[in-house]
Amino acid sequence: MFYGVPLTSRLMLGTAQYPSPAVLADAIAASGTEVITVSLRREGVGGTAFRDLIRASGCRILPNTAGCHTVKEAITTAHMAREVFDTKWIKLEVIGHADTLQPDPFALVEAARILCADGFEVFPYTTEDLIVGEKLLEAGCAVLMPWGAPIGSGQGLRNIEGLRTMRAHFDGVPLVVDAGIGAPSQAMQAMEMGFDAVLLNTAVAKAVDPIGMARAFGQAVQAGHLAMRAGLMPPRDMASASTPIFGMAELV
Amino acid sequence: MYSVLGAGVAGLCVATALSERGLPVELVAGPDIPASHWAGGMLAPMCEGESAPPEVVHMGKHAADWWSARFDGVHWRGTLVVASPRDQAELLRFARATRGHHTVDPAQYEADLKGRFSRALYFPEEAHMDPRAAMACLRQRLADRGVATVKTPKGQIIDCRGLAARDQLPDLRAVRGEMLVVHAADVHLTRTVRLLHPRFPCYVVPRGHGIYMIGATMVESDDDGPITARALMEMLSAVYTIHPAFAEAQLLETGTGLRPSFPDNIPCIREAGGRIHVNGMYRHGYLAAPYLAEELADRLTKGLMNAS
Numbered sequence: 001m002f003y004g005v006p007l008t009s010r011l012m013l014g015t016a017q018y019p020s021p022a023v024l025a026d027a028i029a030a031s032g033t034e035v036i037t038v039s040l041r042r043e044g045v046g047g048t049a050f051r052d053l054i055r056a057s058g059c060r061i062l063p064n065t066a067g068c069h070t071v072k073e074a075i076t077t078a079h080m081a082r083e084v085f086d087t088k089w090i091k092l093e094v095i096g097h098a099d100t101l102q103p104d105p106f107a108l109v110e111a112a113r114i115l116c117a118d119g120f121e122v123f124p125y126t127t128e129d130l131i132v133g134e135k136l137l138e139a140g141c142a143v144l145m146p147w148g149a150p151i152g153s154g155q156g157l158r159n160i161e162g163l164r165t166m167r168a169h170f171d172g173v174p175l176v177v178d179a180g181i182g183a184p185s186q187a188m189q190a191m192e193m194g195f196d197a198v199l200l201n202t203a204v205a206k207a208v209d210p211i212g213m214a215r216a217f218g219q220a221v222q223a224g225h226l227a228m229r230a231g232l233m234p235p236r237d238m239a240s241a242s243t244p245i246f247g248m249a250e251l252v
Numbered sequence: 253m254y255s256v257l258g259a260g261v262a263g264l265c266v267a268t269a270l271s272e273r274g275l276p277v278e279l280v281a282g283p284d285i286p287a288s289h290w291a292g293g294m295l296a297p298m299c300e301g302e303s304a305p306p307e308v309v310h311m312g313k314h315a316a317d318w319w320s321a322r323f324d325g326v327h328w329r330g331t332l333v334v335a336s337p338r339d340q341a342e343l344l345r346f347a348r349a350t351r352g353h354h355t356v357d358p359a360q361y362e363a364d365l366k367g368r369f370s371r372a373l374y375f376p377e378e379a380h381m382d383p384r385a386a387m388a389c390l391r392q393r394l395a396d397r398g399v400a401t402v403k404t405p406k407g408q409i410i411d412c413r414g415l416a417a418r419d420q421l422p423d424l425r426a427v428r429g430e431m432l433v434v435h436a437a438d439v440h441l442t443r444t445v446r447l448l449h450p451r452f453p454c455y456v457v458p459r460g461h462g463i464y465m466i467g468a469t470m471v472e473s474d475d476d477g478p479i480t481a482r483a484l485m486e487m488l489s490a491v492y493t494i495h496p497a498f499a500e501a502q503l504l505e506t507g508t509g510l511r512p513s514f515p516d517n518i519p520c521i522r523e524a525g526g527r528i529h530v531n532g533m534y535r536h537g538y539l540a541a542p543y544l545a546e547e548l549a550d551r552l553t554k555g556l557m558n559a560s
Binding site for chain 2: 019021050208
């Protein structure tokens with residue numbers, strides 16, 4: 001449940017960098033996603049035509065503050081998003097470093113506090129840092145979105161043990177791995193680890209066939225979630241034959 | 253009589269193709285600067301295939317031939333695609349998504365790139381031209397053929413107004429593009445160079461005499477206001493990566509155009525509202541307009557189209 005909204009698909013998809021809005025619409029359909037994120041910072045009020053096409057997908061819209069580097073920018077963009085899309089949801093990104101696009105945790109917590117108090121339902125893009133996560137929850141966030149790796153890098157889950165710890169620490173809090181996912185296997189791994197959803201963009205948008213890749217991610221996320229619920233076997237040191245050896249014919 | 257509305261690249265190509273088939277044509281120029289005024293003038297269908305669908309690559313295949321037959325400023329020099337050492341994954345992706353290229357040492361083609369990039373993708377069949385000179389040439393040819401430019405259309409309307417046709421085509425949207433022109437006396441490039449970057453890709457098209465067009469952003473917006481500082485910074489830092497001597501370049505011009513685009517970003521011929529439309533050129537005007545103009549001329553001469 002994300003702010004009281006149950007989702008069937010646990011894949012969330014970004015909408016930037018696709019070859020065309022038509023390919024984007026087909027990719028959304030192929031992925032089975034129900035939540036798409038949309039940026040507003042650069043497009044501004046002039047981006048109405050594109051946003052109308054996005055709305056036509058029928059998905060729930062999670063507007064984002066991508067491209068914002070300060071608390072003030074993020075808050076202005078969030079207010080614009082609420083007005084434009086008529087939603088309380090906001091994916092809060094406050095970028096701290098222009099090259100790695102790493103989140104600025106201090107500005108993030110500050111912006112989250114202001115937006116939560118203002119009635120927004122905030123999805124903060126954060127690192128796997130536990131203390132930052134706690135501060136975000138304390139600020140009023142009911143979802144956390146730790147990064148897998150820097151945005152657009154396709155490196156997958158760069159700090160697996162850190163993410164595992166975060167999952168264990170925030171039991172019951174919806175956690176979404178956001179950013180850095182490059183391959184369906186990485187998305188599946190996050191789901192097997194018990195994350196509630198995965199959000200990605202570049203890996204689908206910049207695939208040679210975005211529609212095919214969207215389908216692959218949709219299935220991987222579903223498979224990973226099913227596997228987690230079914231109970232994965234823990235790795236063992238020793239081989240363990242799945243067929244009993246006793247009673248087998250001895251071929252001399 | 254056919255009345256071609258709009259004197260951007262679509263309108264000029266359509267008027268040219270129809271006139272060359274002996275069909276009676278007049279041109280009705282609009283008040284706005286056409287988006288094609290801001291174009292790079294790359295005739296690079298293979299490179300466009302990186303993100304464009306096969307239809308666009310197909311349309312663009314003979315574009316350079318079409319322009320060459322009418323305009324003597326087409327430079328058949330191919331395209332070089334490069335990436336900085338840490339963005340080699342982008343080069344791999346580009347190579348995978350396109351055809352008609354091979355890997356080369358860029359210094360063998362452009363001496364100024366010596367030591368800057370160890371390898372490049374070379375697309376030998378591509379060309380470039382100065383798009384404004386090409387449009388001026390088509391306008392002159394039309395005038396020489398006796399095609400009148402009038403204020404009020406008298407014939408069957410062929411609407412090539414680009415974004416102004418949004419009143420007739422509700423699914424037409426604007427994609428903002430920002431560009432700049434510099435004079436870089438110390439840079440000597442003779443062909444289009446594309447720099448791949450995960451966030452700020454750019455291309456440089458030589459206009460001759462040290463003049464270079466640098467483009468172009470793609471923003472889902474219909475704001476045609478002046479270039480943003482961000483776009484300017486990103487494009488300038490990208491060309492600085494191609495060659496540091498661009499830092500000493502003089503900035504001659506910046507421009508913003510709105511590309512008329514359909515949801516699939518594929519240029520096309522349509523019939524709507526009792527008129528024929530040639531629109532949705534997106535970023536492919538110089539590639540697609542000749543193809544669509546010839547296609548339309550074919551259909552009209554064979555009587556396959558009658559929108560009246």
